[in-house]
Structure formats: C-alpha cells, structure tokens
Amino acid sequence: MDSSTFNQIIVLKNIDHFSAVEIRTAYLSIKRDEGLDPTSVRRFVYEELLKLVKRGWLKKRTSVKKGVTRYIKTNLFEPDYFKKLVTLGDDGSMKTNELSYEQTLTNRLKQYNSELLEGLGAVKEYVALKNIYPERHAALKQRYVAVKENNQVLKGKISALNELMKSNKET
Structure with a gap:
C-alpha cells in the first residue's frame, strides 16, 4: 500500500469527522487500480489512522447507537508534516520526501x-x-x-x- 496516497487524502481540509471506509473509498478512487483488494486497503487505512490517533492528531469516536467509528482531527494535527512527506513531481506523480x-x-x-x-x-x-x-x-x-x-x-x-x-x- 502507498502511504503517500493516504497522506494526500488526510491533509485535505474538508476531510474531518470521517470513517475508515470513507478514506478507503477515497484511496481506491485516487489509485484507480482494480487489482487492489478493498479489504486490504481498509486494513491499511485503519493502521494509518491508528498511528495518527496514537500521536494525538486524531480522536477516535464510536457512536453508541450504531457503533460507527469516526475520526476527528485534533488541534495537534499537523498538515505540514504530511506535505513535507509528499510532493508532486513535474509529471504530476507523487514523490515521497525523506524527513531530515x-x-x-x-x-x-x-x-x-x-x-x-x-x-x-x-x-x-x-x-x-x-x-x-x-x-x-x-x-x-x-x-x-x-x-x-x-x-x-x-x-x-x-x-x-x-x-x-x-x-x-x-x-
């Protein structure tokens, strides 16, 4: 799986109060690779989201009635961190940068x-x-x-x- 695509999605300002399935759908939509297994992508997205929860950048909330888990960006969320990791090349492809x-x-x-x-x-x-x-x-x-x-x-x-x-x- 590709962390840079996940990073590209998560930094969007209108991405807040979302579910793992919504991020998975966006990921699949961007990748446009019919060979990708949606279940594997969902697991990958979930693991990435948990990393952000552990950092304190996202809060995980599960509704009592329906049991749906949603993620909310906290004030610690740093979009610049992700922007440093991902840049677009001249050909429009995403390139991963190494952090110093x-x-x-x-x-x-x-x-x-x-x-x-x-x-x-x-x-x-x-x-x-x-x-x-x-x-x-x-x-x-x-x-x-x-x-x-x-x-x-x-x-x-x-x-x-x-x-x-x-x-x-x-x-």
Whole structure:
C-alpha cells in the first residue's frame, strides 16, 4: 500500500469527522487500480489512522447507537508534516520526501510533549477521583501508577531528544 496516497487524502481540509471506509473509498478512487483488494486497503487505512490517533492528531469516536467509528482531527494535527512527506513531481506523480534528521527529532519531541501533557492531565484526574471516591482508591492507584511510570519514560525520551537537538545545532 502507498502511504503517500493516504497522506494526500488526510491533509485535505474538508476531510474531518470521517470513517475508515470513507478514506478507503477515497484511496481506491485516487489509485484507480482494480487489482487492489478493498479489504486490504481498509486494513491499511485503519493502521494509518491508528498511528495518527496514537500521536494525538486524531480522536477516535464510536457512536453508541450504531457503533460507527469516526475520526476527528485534533488541534495537534499537523498538515505540514504530511506535505513535507509528499510532493508532486513535474509529471504530476507523487514523490515521497525523506524527513531530515532535525525534522524527525522535532516531530518526535512534539509527539512526546503532547503525550506527556495528556498523561499529566490523567494523573490529576485520578487524584481528583480518588478524593471524590476514596473507596475506589486501589483501582485508581493502579492506573495512577501506570500513568506516572509512562510519564517518566516520556520525560526520558524528551530529555534525550533535547540533548540530540542541542548537539545537532552545535555541529
């Protein structure tokens, strides 16, 4: 499957509040390859969407009534990231660009900072809930500890990236 076609679709401004099937349909429409298996394309699209959910660039919402999952772009969504990955060649074909080392470090740093902020919010919420529902202390503490540990890992990653970015600027 071709990530550049997916990237071309996902950056469109009118693509928001969409389903994986809608992106699959757009993908098949752009590719115009009758040999493509729609089920495989749907799986590929779903995997790509999950990557964006993990980055915090998309929110995944499933309706209670119909069970339909839709994706919504968050304020962290960076269309410029995808535009750097894909450009159009002189012949109109899409070409994938390699991200520079510095761009990769910057993107990862943004992702980890976003995850850390989310984790800090979760920690605050667990503490607040523990105060409201002291009888649920054990269950809340287990989740609290897991989030705190993950936050420590993220702090280590952020520290490493900051060091790499600093040393990259010095060279």
